[in-house]
Amino acid sequence: MKVFSRRSRTIFWLSLAVILTLPVGVSCVLAEPLTLEQALALARADNPALAEARARIAQARATLAESRAAFWPRLDAGLEYLRGDAPSAYLFKTIDARRLPPQVDFNDPGRFDNIETSLSARLNLFAGGGDRLRLRQAGLLVEQARYDHGALENDLSAAVIDTFLALLSARDHVDIARQSVDVLTREVELAEVRFAGGSLLRSELLSLNVRLAEAQSERVRAQSAENRLQAALAVLLGRETSLTWQPVPEPFTYAPPADFESAVRLALRRRPEPGRAARGRDLAELEHGMARSEYLPRLDLHARLYHDDPDFSYNDDSLNWTLGAQLSWNLFSGFATRAREARALGQVQERSEALRRQRLEIEREVRDAWLALEEAQAVETWAQAALSQARQAFAQVQTRFSGGAADVTRYLDTELAWHRSQINAAAARRDRQRALAALARALGEWGGLGQPSLSGAPSEERSNDGFNP
Template identity: 35%
Template sequence: MTWRVFLLIPWLVSALPALAGTEAPQRPPRTGHARALTLDEAIDLAFAQNPDLAAAAARIGQAEAHVLEAEAAFYPKVTARMEYSYSNNPALAFSSIVAQRRFNFGMNINQPGWVSNFRPEVVGAMNLYRGGQDTALKKAAELGVEAAELERSALRNRLAAAVTAAYYAVLSAPKQAEVAHRSVETVAKALEHTRARVAEGMALKADVLSLEVRATEAYESELKAKNAMELSRSALKTLLGAGEIPEFREIDPGLPKPEADFGKLLDEALNQRPEMQAAARQVQMREQELEAAQGAHRPRVDAYASYGQNSRSPGDFSFNNDNGSIGLSAEVDVFSGGAVSARIQAAERRIVEAQAIQERTRLEIEDEVRQAHLTLNETLQRLKVAEAGTDSAEEALRLVHEQYRGGTATVTRYLEAETDHANAALRAILARYETRVAEAQLRKALGHWR
């Protein structure tokens, strides 16, 4: 009876830590009377409330902010500043006197004395050319936004599959508990009948003991089944991000009919899976970062302009003393100690790394599709066998029960038939819901919920 009764529950609990729109999802208003949800409604609820998706939306916002930061390099930079100096250095003092429009030929240029100079100033600068670095960094940032959006799509795909598994675990748990309860009742009736026969001298005390052991096992299985019901609901609550555990109603969509051609499935997965597209974006990002690093070898050209005025004290400001300047500057790094070359080499290695990750992602997707396809076909076959076995086990138990009550079957044979019936019923329940979960896993492998 301890056969894998609760197969769906451990799978679900172990899968929970792996789950983690351009706008943060909004929580729908909650009402006092929750109606029963279908699977599609449960998935939509998870998309609206799961905190991992909210975190993914925040990461998209961060990526968009990086784009704005990269675009800022194409706009002028304007700075306002105030300077004060007090010096008797002939060069500095003389330049301050000239800027303040106070020079006369009677001054001793070599001994100007201490000179105060206040200068409020507005300075503007604009990058005209940086070897393509700014353009490459902007493209890399835009690819980063696309990668973040694809990562959110991948999370949605994984979340929907996990919700599906949890949903069917919640639906199957009460049915497993019902089977366990029926087993308890069946053994209890047999135990009562056997005790009566022992009292009449028609059965052995050992038969009662055997049935008592079986009753204990059946009761233990019922307790586990009831606990599994709570575990499955708690797991689904975590995935939905809900404060309350809603009720669910099952809609039977019929048995799935998987595509027989694995090649078609693989092509569909490679074209649809967001993980594959995100890996491609990562390669493109690294290529743009390499372009930016190589741009450091090229010249840089900047334009600048400034406007301000000089005076001996803040109270002496006058537009008669204003002055300004404009100009261009060009520079190129002749030698930087190998820093630029090192950055280029690092960027090249990051491209190789991204390409390797892209290939690994492709292999993982191929393996996931193959396993999901094989598992679905296996569960469909097991479902047919399990349903046929349930009918046989139920009829066998009925016959053995009549024989046992008539005294023509031993208690050992009765226990075997009852155990076979309980296990067959559980196998049928698990096979049906495992088929649904396997179908969801294949959909996830194909990127159905991206």
């Protein structure tokens, strides 16, 4: 009875520790079933970072619409009240109003009042090609924003899949730890009976209790890891971290290209990052063109229709109009234009090297993902083989230990090996799927050019020369 009471207190305190280490909201909120497809759809719809990228696309489109305004005339309406005794103003205003007195002293005409209403228009006929270059630049900014959206969607989708699979792996770990605790609890109960009968040493019973305590601690750590992954997944889905999910186990499959060279070519065609870098280079070339356009003259057409009358007495005879053209040419600006041209050339060179660096970086990412997948496949094969052998060994030793033919040390070693092989096999299976998802991300499978294929071959070949998110 004394041993039983100690064991009861031990289990009580360990159970209390498990309850206290769990978050408050986890135990009281029912987990919602969630498939991988649903998780991806929620992330694309509600993730704040992706919403920010869509907002940046809208801003770029507004900038494009604004740049088109340079090709339209500008129309302004005005109303002006003027009072004074300046001879020149008196002369011009009264003449425009057709009210100049026959005898007036131009040196001292006296005070006057005038109200002028006007309608003016201005149209640029030539600006050295700068307006057209700015229009093309705004269009490239829209495409660049789309590429940013695609790159973010690719990374976000990969992060959701990786976190989802990690959560499944964590739940497997929790289940395995719980099963280990159940098995050890039964063995401790049987060992207490054998100890009471004198067929088991006290030290062996204590060793079993120590192993049970370790298994309880491991279950606590596994549950804590699962809770952290639940919070991480909730953030990716744009939800509160207090929400919990019940991930639906389903196989993640993806058919990569047959060889590494094909994978690299596919990634360079589909990844949004090279397209974004190419648009950055194009923007720099347009900036250089705009700098050179400053060497050319500017030609504007302007027209004005106005009426002067202090009494608002409108009539066709009093209407005035002007129409003219203005040519302006900046002949010298302190070498500022030459400096802007040199700066733009430097930007062209910088963006060109950035494009080359981006392509090399993508090739490295594909290489790393390819090798990681090969490693994960090999590890899964050996982990499954080790699991089968550990299961058989534990079944045999458990039978012998129950009959008293095996000592506690042998039993604990075999149980620990079986427990670890279960964890390793489950983790290896998920790690292979996560490595496959990482390769899909490196190939740009979720780059915003189409929906991902979660259960078969990669989606259709797409070009990163332009797309809508």
